[in-house]
Each structure stands twice: as structure tokens, then as C-alpha cells.
Amino acid sequence: xxxxxxxxxxxxxxxxxxxxxxxxxxxxxxxxxxxxxxxxxxxxxxxxxxxxxxxxxxxxxxxxxxxxxxxxxxxxxxxxxxxxxxxxxxxxxxxxxxxxxxxxxxxxxxxxxxx
Amino acid sequence: xxxxxxxxxxxxxxxxxxxxxxxxxxxxxxxxxxxxxxxxxxxxxxxxxxxxxxxxxxxxxxxxxxxxxxxxxxxxxxxxxxxxxxxxxxxxxxxxxxxxxxxxxxxxxxxxxxxxxxxxxxxxxxxxxxxxxxxxxxxxxxxxxxxxxxxxxxxxxxxxxxxxxxxxxxxxxxxxxxxxxxxxxxxxxxx
Numbered sequence: 001x002x003x004x005x006x007x008x009x010x011x012x013x014x015x016x017x018x019x020x021x022x023x024x025x026x027x028x029x030x031x032x033x034x035x036x037x038x039x040x041x042x043x044x045x046x047x048x049x050x051x052x053x054x055x056x057x058x059x060x061x062x063x064x065x066x067x068x069x070x071x072x073x074x075x076x077x078x079x080x081x082x083x084x085x086x087x088x089x090x091x092x093x094x095x096x097x098x099x100x101x102x103x104x105x106x107x108x109x110x111x112x113x114x115x
Numbered sequence: 116x117x118x119x120x121x122x123x124x125x126x127x128x129x130x131x132x133x134x135x136x137x138x139x140x141x142x143x144x145x146x147x148x149x150x151x152x153x154x155x156x157x158x159x160x161x162x163x164x165x166x167x168x169x170x171x172x173x174x175x176x177x178x179x180x181x182x183x184x185x186x187x188x189x190x191x192x193x194x195x196x197x198x199x200x201x202x203x204x205x206x207x208x209x210x211x212x213x214x215x216x217x218x219x220x221x222x223x224x225x226x227x228x229x230x231x232x233x234x235x236x237x238x239x240x241x242x243x244x245x246x247x248x249x250x251x252x253x254x255x256x257x258x259x260x261x262x263x264x265x266x267x268x269x270x271x272x273x274x275x276x277x278x279x280x281x282x283x284x285x286x287x288x289x290x291x292x293x294x295x296x297x298x299x300x301x302x303x304x305x306x
Contacts (some may be wrong), residue, residue: 017248017266020244021244021253025243028240031240032233057233060233061185064236065236065240086261087261096267097268101237104233105230106230
């Protein structure tokens, strides 16, 4: 009985988890990109000013979260019953997460903006 | 003993939502580490037990407080913090302008708040993903070491992001507290 249970465990489709991980990394990266873009351009900041009392932060976070969730849904639908190369997905997700964390760090953003 | 309305909202944002979220994230890290041990994985695979109800509730509370912390921060407190001070106004009621008015305190805003207001969002995003995997995809978690390391990595990132945001928030509020609004009496005055 134990062996019978272990077979589906080891061959389980990892697509939905890969979709969740990759879309989360992408969402964090987009958050960082939008934060730097809003900081560097008055036009972008004005476009991202969805709610005036909060300023550009409202658009930066709303757009990043919306794209994260859309990406998550699309990838889950595409990878629902599939097993993907999780190592590659993981490496890409960590790269995006790291870049997202770096881009939210003001000295790094300033460096990119040439300040 | 009384607090102003804005001080009360700040406490709810930082100590209730933010504080609970940070503690819960640490608890989640311990839970993930415990579930990564070979003995635990073997037991999970052999018995195929569903997620305990209290654990599901814990994950829901974790996610709810994380999102409540960033949303209350961005849409209630941040507008009070960044409100533009009219000419001749008492800067104590305009924390951003109080901080940036002096070069010795400007860094609290130009570095601290600029970092905190963005990095904070990575915490609920990552923890939502981690909680979802732990509630819905335990089979994939048990089956693959790379899945476990990846999810654990995102949980660590969520904890660090929340700690950075919470730490800066506490220090900024110490230097330029958000004040104003109606006074709320908590207890009768001591004689």
C-alpha cells in the first residue's frame, strides 16, 4: 500500500507550483521596475498616480499585483497537468526576486537613474 | 490616558497587523523547516494526511494580516504622512516635511521610507504564494527537494522584506510620528 501511494507522489505534476513561484518572482521584479520608473520619470509617476493621496505608490503596487495575479492564472492554466523543469523555473524566479529586492533598494535605483 | 485617531490607526497598522504578520512569518519558517525534514516527509507520504484545519486558519490569518498591513499603510497612513504642508504650518503634523526639512533627518524619508514603502509589498506577495503551495500542493512539496528549497527561499525573502519594512516603520514613526485627528480616551485620568 505504501508503494502504491508513493508513485503518484513522486510523479506529481509540479506545473501549478512552478506557475506560482515564477509569477511571484515576476511580480516582485515588476514592482521594483515600476518603483524605479516612477521615481525616475515624472510622466510615469503621473501615469501611476491612481489615487492622489497615496501618489505613484498606488499605481506601482496596483499594476504589479494585477500583473502578478494575471500571470499566475495564465501559467496555472497552461501548466495545470504538466511537469516542468523546476530547477530552471526556480533559478529564474530567484533571479527575478533578487532583482526585485535590489530595485526597491533606493541606492540601487539611484545608481540606475544616474543620480 | 488618550491617543489621537491617527496614533491609534498607526498602532493597529504596525503593532496589530505588522507585528502579527512578522511573528506569523517566523512561525511559518519554522513550520516549513519542520516539514522539510526527511522523517516528516516520509510520514506525510505514507499517511497522506490532509492539512490540519488550524494550520489552514493560520495561513489565512498570515495572509490577511500581511495584506491588511500594506493596504492600511499605503491607503490610510501614507496619505497622512506625505500630505503637503501649507506655508507656515506646524510641521509636526506633516511627518515627511518635518523629516526632509533638515539634512540630519532627511535620510529617514529619502532612504528609509523610500525603501520601506516598496519592499513591504514583497512580503504579502511571497507569503501568499508560500501559503497557497503549502495548503494546496503538499504532494509537490513532498516529492521534490528543489520545490522545498524554492518555497523556503521565498518565505525567507518575505520575512526579510517584512522585517525591513517593520523596522524602518518603527524608526521613522519614532522620529516623526503621524499625529492628529480626534482624541480618543482609553482610560480615566490618574489622580
